[in-house]
Amino acid sequence: MLFSTGEGTFLTGSAVFLTQVVGMSAAQSGLALTIVGVAEFLFAYPAGRVVDRLGPKRMWAGSTVGRAACFVALPFVDGFGQYIAVGVVFAVFGSLGGASHGAYILDVLKPKERVETQAYMYSSLNLGFTLGAAIGGVALATGSLTVVQYTPFFAAALMLANAYWVTRLPAAPHDLRVASGEQRERPPGPSAHRNVGWILTNFCIGVLWTNQVLLNVVIPLWLVEATDAPHVLLAWLFGTNTVLCIFLPAYTSKGVRTIDDALRYAWVSTGFFVVSCLITMYTHSTVGFVTVVLVWLGHVTVTGAELAISGATWAIQAELMDPRRRGDYQGVEEVSRALGGQWAPWLFTGLAMSWFAEGRGWLIIAGVIVVATIGLGPSVRMAERFRDRHFPVQPEDDDRAGNPRSTGDSPGLTGIAMADNPGESPVDR
Template identity: 70%
Template sequence: MTTTLSGTRRGFFRRLIPPTPMSRRLATQSMLFSTGEGAFNTGSAVFLTQVVGMSAARVGLALTITGVAEFLMAYPAGRFVDRFGPKRVWSLATWGRAACFLALPFVGSFGEYLVVGLLFALAASSGHSSYQSYVLDALPTEERIDTQAYMYSALNVGFTFGAILGGVALAFDNLTVVRWTPWFAAVLMAFTAWWISRLPQAPHDLRVASGEARVRPPGPGALRNPGWMLVTFFNGTLWTNQVLLNVVIPLWLVEATDAPHVLLAWLFGTNTVLCIFLPAYTSKGVRDLRDAVRYVRISSAFFVASCLITMVTHSTVGLVTVLLVWLGHVTVTGAELFISGASWSFQAELMDPRRRGEYQGVQDVSRTLGSMWAPALYTYLAMSRGDQGWLAIAGIIVVATVAIGPSVRLAERFAVRHFPADQVDRDAGDDALPETLEDTGQYAVPEPAPPAASSTQGLDLT
């Protein structure tokens, strides 16, 4: 029995390590990136108000302007990625983030911060489109979802490390330390950019190098694919679990329950731990679009359960309230984990492989439209309408869940009509990168598989 339990524990922790060289390299990049971001974000409020000297209202205005700019840049950035290649744009965007972090200690006014913030928005738009395009382009079909799950876990590990480092900087209670914290993030971003440059060329990068990608592919683009726009819009609505997680439930705990405020730390800690250890397991059931739609339903069931559980805590007391609020937070984390797997499948199956950057840009726009209203609406419904408000939030998710099925079928029919079969086959087969890759950026010749070799487990990441 002891041997069995020990083997089970070893198997559990071994399963947390990405199984292929490429997946480990991508997971490492995710952790480097999020550690730098997390280190700055932890103290960003102190930095902007006390170092830069902006009022809270000015901070909010600046963040709103840069958020709108990132939204408007999403589609052009995606077209740019298709034109110049995902790896090149990804690396350049990360160098751009490093430069912005280097500039931050010298910012001293609202206008100066806005300039840097707009450059951040440009880097974020192009970086997100290029990173997603590269991951889908560089990996074999059977590894895409699982690899993104490992990258998602690594991202959460990095944000945790970054938050700890940012907290250490804040613990000095010294504005000079806070002022120069962005340089730590800049160093990590520069190292991340170098790491990206050492990744192999993806098939689309090779087409760019040969001049093939300079000619716009024939056929309709992403903006003429109504199924894709509907899928990503409703997917954005389903991702409003993050609004429940980060905004509504914490506000509800403080304003409508008798739970101690220190419980908030346990809630976010639980979410972080679950999002580190579980994505590699929860993503295993997604292998096609039918599985993805099933995962949407499971995610929505968790979301609705969270609404119903949290709803009753305004009339409970003591330990019962604490346990129910915690359970509500855990169930909304379940919604996050299952919609992640579904989202990765939609990206892998419903994007035109010749236009992944453009499709990613359209997704960023549609998904934002499907979720940007949620913080204001959900907060109003929960805090002002009570039980009816929580039921309305659950109803919104049910409607999005019902609508995403026909939307996926519409996008699938579009793919059958307009995505060239030979390109899809080539993308999933001959052009998929082998597991053993050289740092030269060219394809490596894979070692012959040993007799009776076991199949490789897959991976995935945002």
């Protein structure tokens, strides 16, 4: 929550900051953000490898300090080139932070706690972004560019506080191996980029996560351009989504424990997504209060798609990553998911707004999601077969109790239960 409050505070006023403080045009701002996004994409895989070599907790704390330093530098940035320089450095720390945070969570938690814990964290992130938006709104309401200029200092302070509390967390098993000198070489086993099933799984998940494009881009544009709904409805749409994503994740993810559960929830997400497309398409020919209700309902149903795919994603991460290479797997996941969804703003907007009369492009958007969900099943099974060959699952109860491992020195599902020698317990570790 500290992290997302700081970042949310800056993001709320980022358009004003980039154009009126840094002095970039709208076109330059868009290009700069695209370059930073591409940089974070390119750094995702090597960042994961670094996390595996140096330990997730150390890199998580260090990357947060690095982000704080970038926020401190932002008020002194002048022009496009300087912003790009700071932005690319921020992208490096962003990639390290994403890979290390994800690896730490899966490494330190018991398997039965992973999905539930990530659901609460998802709620906390949304609450933090909401608080950040409120603080950023206050800064904008002052009408002072000086206040907006130095808002990044507030974000930096929260990042430093966040880094401190990260250092207070218990060391993950991977961190302990690094500290003891056992992790001198690259982790054993094949790299994640050889796991074709994992790559395809995350590509399909990236397509399913394009529900965010509907939430944040396509439905708002559709409301403005293709319906008679009042523009103030946009505030209610985003407010509803935020509230639901704060209070519901812990409940909507309770039924997700296994891969089969995850695949079932993926279809639930797709069902919500398709219903949202059909409802929103229909608003092209409605008027007045009916339009308002249907647009709002279309936004609520696509929020249902977001909540369902969240639980599915967390379960798939927990079950299909090599516990010895979680940073590596996080990096490949980021790249694959980006490839699965980066094209969506352009394609979905074109389909919905201009390519087919009366909104029939919504049917193609829904069809894309259905095809991705169909492809997810065989991709997950391929990843399961790779897992069973290279890092077979161990009974978690025996591992957690510190009992001898039952199948020699094959790594278990959880990093915390992994021992380098047969019979060595996580308690001894």
